[in-house]
Amino acid sequence: MSGDGTTAEDDPLQTAVWRLRSRACWVDAAALLTPATPRAALQRASLLVERCLYTEAGWEDAEDALRTAEALAHTDDERGAAACERGYLAYAATLFQVRDRADEARAALGRAAALIAPGAPGRPLLDFRRGLIAENLTRSPQAARAAYRRAHAGATAHTDPLLLSATWRHLAGLALREGELTEARHGFAESLRIREELGYLVGTAPALVSLADTETEPEASRLREEARRLFRLLGGVPTWLAHRLAPPETDAAMA
Known part of the structure; x- marks a missing residue:
């Protein structure tokens, strides 16, 4: 990161x-x-x-x-x-x-x-990864949020924009799960903005899909189509995004 x-x-x-x-x-x-x-x-x-x-x-x-x-x-x-x-x-x-x-x-x-050490440049990344474990392995959203917030503050203090885009994204994901649509949309939009500014193409498609989840039509479809374009351009990476980008008719056929 x-x-x-x-x-x-x-x-x-x-x-x-x-x-x-x-x-x-x-x-x-x-x-x-x-x-x-x-x-x-x-x-x-x-x-x-x-x-x-x-x-x-x-x-x-x-x-x-x-x-x-x-x-x-x-x-x-x-x-x-x-x-x-x-x-x-x-x-x-x-x-x-x-x-x-x-x-x-x-x-x-x-x-x-x-x-x-607390305050060291490597600490925010560590906090972020501890948040990932809390969210996805331990299933503790409160602990994850606390870790992401520490990482967010540290990424800001140490001017690490790529890590900041990740903390925006994961805090927004937690907000979306709790029904905080406005907060989630803002976080996903910030994450996408940073990745586009950095030219971080491999991370842009996931950011587009996440933002699409908070938008209404036709904007949601436009964002997902842009994500599909980038996904194809990069040869199907990230692999775990494939099922999120399946066309609606494919989803229906597999249901």
Whole structure:
């Protein structure tokens, strides 16, 4: 969820990595990074873990990259960041029913919390991922909301727009479940705006679909059709969005 490579001040390598990442080319982006330093190894692992979340594939590559990052980590911040990625990968494997690694996910994020100091740049991402576990594994929306709000405040303080788009999206999702349509629409709209401004194409289709869920016709259909266009453009990524983008007649035939 790092915002590396999103501004004009970033070096050419980070800009190239960002452009590939935003277009669902995680393997190509990772290939640009030589895991010779803790930072490069961690960024490479992060890219390949993110690939798992969007494609439900590449688990072994992510594991290998993560082990390298863990071996190179020396400071508390580096160890904490690697533990955060370990927890995220275990969360993804559990979410997609590859293997139940929920206990590992909680333990790894707990370890990260002990290593990453409050107020450190890596803390908001950790808070966000703890919110994901609370929402999707523990089924505790109150705990999830509290974690997302901490992450939201931290992303604002540390100027991490991509993470901010994620916290807007997930807070809006909780609001929608509680029937708070206006709050949900605002959050989804903010998430979409940020992703479009960043050029984060791979995350734009999910944002369009979420906003469509809060809109009336014909706007809802327009948003979903734009999401379908992006989904096809990126080769069917994210994979888990496919059923949300099925044409109405397909939905009816499968009912």
